[in-house]
Amino acid sequence: MRGKTLDSQIPIHVRAHRVPAAYRLMRVVVRFGLRLFFPRLRMLNLERVERPGPAILLITHPRSLPVALFLISALDRPVHCLVPTCEIRGLFRKLTARALGIQAFEYTREEQNSWLNSCLGVLANQGMLTLFAPQNPRDGSRRPLVADFAARLTVEAILQSQGQTQPRIYPVHWFLGPRRRGPEPLMCVDNPVEARRFLPKVGEDVAEASQHLVGAVRNAIDINIFGLAEVDLEHFNRELEDLSREYLRQQWSRRPGWKQRPEDLEFSSYARKWIAERNRTDPALLVELRESLDSYREAHRQCSLGELIVETSGPWQASPPRVGAAWVETVLGFPIALYGLLNHLLALMILSVSGLFGNSPKRDPKVEWLLRIFAVLSSYTLQIFVVHFWWGRAIAGYYALTLPVSGAYLWRYRWLIRRRVRVLIRKAFHPASLSRVARARDTILRRFNQELESAAQSSTTLNVQSHGLAE
Numbered sequence: 001m002r003g004k005t006l007d008s009q010i011p012i013h014v015r016a017h018r019v020p021a022a023y024r025l026m027r028v029v030v031r032f033g034l035r036l037f038f039p040r041l042r043m044l045n046l047e048r049v050e051r052p053g054p055a056i057l058l059i060t061h062p063r064s065l066p067v068a069l070f071l072i073s074a075l076d077r078p079v080h081c082l083v084p085t086c087e088i089r090g091l092f093r094k095l096t097a098r099a100l101g102i103q104a105f106e107y108t109r110e111e112q113n114s115w116l117n118s119c120l121g122v123l124a125n126q127g128m129l130t131l132f133a134p135q136n137p138r139d140g141s142r143r144p145l146v147a148d149f150a151a152r153l154t155v156e157a158i159l160q161s162q163g164q165t166q167p168r169i170y171p172v173h174w175f176l177g178p179r180r181r182g183p184e185p186l187m188c189v190d191n192p193v194e195a196r197r198f199l200p201k202v203g204e205d206v207a208e209a210s211q212h213l214v215g216a217v218r219n220a221i222d223i224n225i226f227g228l229a230e231v232d233l234e235h236f237n238r239e240l241e242d243l244s245r246e247y248l249r250q251q252w253s254r255r256p257g258w259k260q261r262p263e264d265l266e267f268s269s270y271a272r273k274w275i276a277e278r279n280r281t282d283p284a285l286l287v288e289l290r291e292s293l294d295s296y297r298e299a300h301r302q303c304s305l306g307e308l309i310v311e312t313s314g315p316w317q318a319s320p321p322r323v324g325a326a327w328v329e330t331v332l333g334f335p336i337a338l339y340g341l342l343n344h345l346l347a348l349m350i351l352s353v354s355g356l357f358g359n360s361p362k363r364d365p366k367v368e369w370l371l372r373i374f375a376v377l378s379s380y381t382l383q384i385f386v387v388h389f390w391w392g393r394a395i396a397g398y399y400a401l402t403l404p405v406s407g408a409y410l411w412r413y414r415w416l417i418r419r420r421v422r423v424l425i426r427k428a429f430h431p432a433s434l435s436r437v438a439r440a441r442d443t444i445l446r447r448f449n450q451e452l453e454s455a456a457q458s459s460t461t462l463n464v465q466s467h468g469l470a471e
Contacts, residue, residue, distance in 0.1 A: 023078060026099040031073040043074055044188040050077065054123040054157065054167040055192075056150050057130040058221050060281045061174040064132040065093060068102055070176070070185060071130060080122050081130040082107075082115070105132075107145050116156065123157045123167050133221060133281075147217040154195040155210050168192040169217055175226040177284040186226065193220055227279040228286060236286065237275060239293050240448065241267050247445055250438075274455055285451070289444065296440045303433045306426040313423040323427075326420045337413035340406030347379040376407075 034041070049055055057079075061067045065088065068081040082105035088097050097104070105111055122129050133146040150169050157165045171193075175186035198213040228236060245262035252258045278286055316322040351357050356372050359365070380403050388396035 020101075022099055023101060026096070027072055030069050030096075030100070034070065034073050038070075038185055040184045041070065041074060042184060042186050044186070046074065046187075046189060048189045048192065049075065049128065049170055052126060054126050054165055055128045056123070056153060056167055056169045057128065057172050057189075058133065058146060058150055058169060058217065059130060059172050059174065060133040060221050060224070061176060062282050063087075063176065065097070065102070067174055067176065068130065068132070069096075069100075070174075070187065071172070072100055074187065075128070077128050079128050079130055081132070082119075083132055087132075107149065109145075112145075112149050112152070116153070119153050120157055120160065123153065124161065124165055129153070147214050147221065150217055151210055151213040154213065158195060158199065166196055168194065169220070171220040173224045173226055174282075175284045175287075176282075177288060188225055190220065190225065193217055222280060224280050224283055227283040228290075233275070233279055233286075236290055236293075237267060237272060239297075240275075240289075243293065243296075243441060244445060247441060270456070271452060274452055278451075289448065292440070292444050296437065296444060299433075299437050299440060303430070303437050306430060306433065310423055310427045310430065313419070316420075317423055317427060323424065326416070326424055329416060330421050330424070333409065333413055333416070336406065336409050339402075340410030340413075343383070343403055343406050344376075344379070344410060346383065347376045350375045350379060 049057065057071070059067055059071075064083045068079075068083055071081070072079050078101075081100075081102045083097070083102050085104040085106055088094055088102070088104045096102075105115065119129055131146050131150055154167045154169060157167050169192060171190040173188045173190060177185070193213070193216050195213060198210075198216065227233075244267075245265065248262040248265070252260065252262065275286065310317060316326075351372060354371070354375065356368060356375065359368065380400070383403070384396050384400050387399045
């Protein structure tokens with residue numbers, strides 16, 4: 001049940017109709033585990049690869065091993081995955097890959113030659129082969145290698161079978177967030193690249209026809225349907241640039257002799273290429289960064305709005321004695337206001353039920369005010385009668401004096417809350433809001449720099465002190 005290989009140390013199962021027991025058992029385990037962590041996995045156009053026949057799947061997502069596990073769990077057909085060696089590190093990953101037949105592959109010319117017969121055996125037995133494009137955002141020189149290999153496998157399979165085997169090349173796009181609590185994973189099988197459209201005609205050069213097929217495969221994997229549109233991508237670049245300049249403006253303002261201006265800086269070409277590459281391979285990461293940017297902008301807007309409310313509330317907020325007096329009245333006047341509220345609950349209920357709270361265009365304003373006064377006096381009378389009945393005439397007399405006084409102060413406290421307390425609270429919590437907004441901004445930039453550093457594998461390439469900005 002193993003295909004022919006040039007190297008006996010590189011086993012690969014080739015017969016699609018006989019699935020190894022270890023593969024089936026491990027696939028059940030993987031499906032159960034993914035169901036726990038990712039209850040929903042939306043698969044678009046899955047029927048394209050479920051139908052019988054040889055197929056080559058091309059995937060450009062940088063997280064090759066997790067994507068391979070998702071793919072294996074989603075498909076009933078056995079999937080033979082050639083994952084970049086850097087993704088299969090650690091004992092657990094190696095054991096998982098071995099149980100599922102996932103093979104480490106370097107995608108070099110030498111590796112392609114050594115694996116050629118094994119892969120052709122899979123296709124000859126109507127199997128499904130999955131190739132993962134290695135990530136190299138600096139120049140993309142390794143990405144065409146997977147297109148070359150897929151085209152080469154297709155042409156060789158057709159020639160060896162004398163046209164009886166016609167493998168289809170399917171670009172598979174993924175929207176897989178880096179975090180488990182992110183958006184639900186999405187997989188979409190794109191339209192296949194039909195090899196028969198590029199077969200050499202009579203008198204046509206075979207090499208030239210193969211190059212046409214390679215070009216079609218490259219174009220197919222260079223577009224991700226989940227990626228941001230060009231306009232949105234440019235807007236995302238500008239927002240990140242503005243965020244970096246904002247950070248630098250704050251940092252350089254603490255240095256009196258600093259002459260460089262953040263406005264003179266812009267994103268480096270490497271940073272822009274990295275964003276474009278991620279938009280093609282891992283748009284979920286850009287979407288998450290964009291959502292973080294939107295949250296930061298909203299928090300910054302709310303903070304600025306609070307600062308504007310404080311500044312336009314009047315000159316009193318700039319006077320420490322008046323601010324202190326407002327705080328004292330807010331604290332000491334709360335029990336009196338609460339007492340007034342309890343005294344006027346009955347009146348408030350009567351006004352609310354009768355609709356006298358709001359102004360009605362059908363009623364005369366004078367009549368409305370008379371009705372409101374009558375409702376309040378009626379509630380006063382009823383409450384004084386109840387107090388007189390339970391506690392006597394003297395207590396009722398004292399209670400009657402507190403009713404209009406507490407009501408007047410309740411109105412005053414309402415004005416205090418609307419005009420003073422809200423401003424005091426915003427002013428008191430403004431430093432904490434600024435600090436929270438600054439931390440959110442620094443978190444976004446830190447993660448962006450970490451992604452750049454991880455992609456470049458060298459901090460010297462990025463000049464990270466400028467957050468990806470260059471003169």
